[in-house]
Amino acid sequence: MSSISTSLIRFNTFGLPARCRQLVLARTQAELIAACMQHAADAVPPLILGGGSNLLLLEDYLGTVIKVETKGITVSEDSEHYRLTVAAGESWHGLVEFCLQQNIAGLENLALIPGTVGAAPIQNIGAYGVEFSAVCDWVEYLDLNTGKLARLSHDECQFRYRYSVFKGALRGRAVVLQVGIVLSKCWQPNLIYGPLQSLAGQATPQAVFDTVCRVRSEKLPAPEQMGNVGSFFENPVVSAAHFSQLQQRYANIVGYPQPSGEVKLAAGWLIDSLGLKGYSVGGAAVHQQQALVLVNRGNATSSDVLGLARFICQRVKAAFEVELVMEPRVYAARGEWSNVL
Structure with missing residues (x-):
């Protein structure tokens, strides 16, 4: 059995120190198709990687990672x-x-x-x-x-x-x-x-x-300076009745009416209102400028990130009766996890 030899730290913007068994760089569509079909039947499915900016690697990946680098x-x-x-x-x-x-x-x-x-x-x-x-x-x-x-x-x-x-x-x-x-x-x-x-x-x-570039640059740290995946949680959508109840308790709550009649809440506001900016677990922390962003302060482990995310979810659930959902896709050793928190 081959060793886990290729580092993925520079291929995931959170900067978690995972490795993989093999990394394939696919620069043409033909190369991408060939690599995918070669490994489609592997016991551990191939991990198809783009920019690595919406990805959380929990541990070393026991299969092949195929990085998509096609242009045109x-x-x-x-x-x-x-x-x-x-x-x-x-x-x-x-x-x-x-x-x-x-x-x-x-x-x-x-x-x-x-x-x-x-x-x-x-x-x-x-x-x-x-x-x-x-x-x-x-x-x-x-x-x-x-x-x-x-x-x-x-x-x-x-x-x-x-x-x-x-x-x-x-x-x-x-x-x-x-x-x-x-x-x-x-x-x-x-x-x-x-x-x-x-x-x-x-x-x-x-x-x-x-x-947009100015506002995003002010609120979101560049991954090369501080590891992150951008917005870590989706903005939750609640019923109009639920939103009305929350408004009675939190006059400044931020919500956006949807065509369905529901209301999309600003997850960053929910987290910020609980005073969690800067809160940390190990090397993972809530960003000081944007509460929707979790950052790697330089030495974060996947356990730190999950621990912080779970804590935030529990606090938001207790205060607002709202379930937060993670945005990044999460991979363990043998494939993608569908429910981590």
């Missing part, structure tokens, strides 16, 4: 839309910058989200009032069961908040190869979130991009 962006247009085909290994923020350089608007609210394009549909990434689902045309993936390529339309992806079919029926079976993005030429700014409202009446795609 093509653009076509008609009278009303731009249509982009983007390889899964492209940097998401790099794509946002590329679009602005080409005078293509619509992705600027999603600036500085770490990770790769291939992860965007899986998690249905979102920020500042915009989700990936709003711009997704289609997603092409490799089916590990059949070895065939398939393409899903927007509706077939079953998008909802931080969810898609890739976290449901296709979980562990699909490897995203490329995505299709459609952006209207009739740009309308989305300024519903606080810091962006100051741009009303003078918003441009570049101004929105600059504001």
Whole structure:
């Protein structure tokens, strides 16, 4: 049996000191498909890795890690839309910058989200009032069961908040190869979130991009300076009646009405209101500037991170009767965990 020899510390933005049995860098789509199919039937399934920015490694991985490094962006247009085909290994923020350089608007609210394009549909990434689902045309993936390529339309992806079919029926079976993005030429700014409202009446795609980058940089530490995975918890969604009850007890509680009639709570506000900024367990801590972010102060272990996350969940549950859900995907030695807390 081969040894656990390859370090993954620089391939996960939380900076946890895990290793794997083998690391494969797939730089072309053909290499990615070949590597996935070679290891699809392994006793320990391959871990498909993008930017490592939404990943929590609990221990050494006993299988093969396949890092997606495919590149390529093509653009076509008609009278009303731009249509982009983007390889899964492209940097998401790099794509946002590329679009602005080409005078293509619509992705600027999603600036500085770490990770790769291939992860965007899986998690249905979102920020500042915009989700990936709003711009997704289609997603092409490799089916590990059949070895065939398939393409899903927007509706077939079953998008909802931080969810898609890739976290449901296709979980562990699909490897995203490329995505299709459609952006209207009739740009309308989305300024519903606080810091962006100051741009009303003078918003441009570049101004929105600059504001989002500034705000995110102020609140979120760069992973190379302090390990983190960005937002650690999803914003919980509660019934209107539950929100009304919470408002009576916490007048300043932050909530955003949803089309369903429910209300999305700001998880960062819940954690902050409990005085947990700076709270730590071992080398893991709640970030001082943004309570939704957990950070590695330099020597965190996976036990530290899970211990801190569990403590936060317990405190939030006791105070608000709300269950927090972790955003990052969690991997133990032999595969992904679906329920850690």
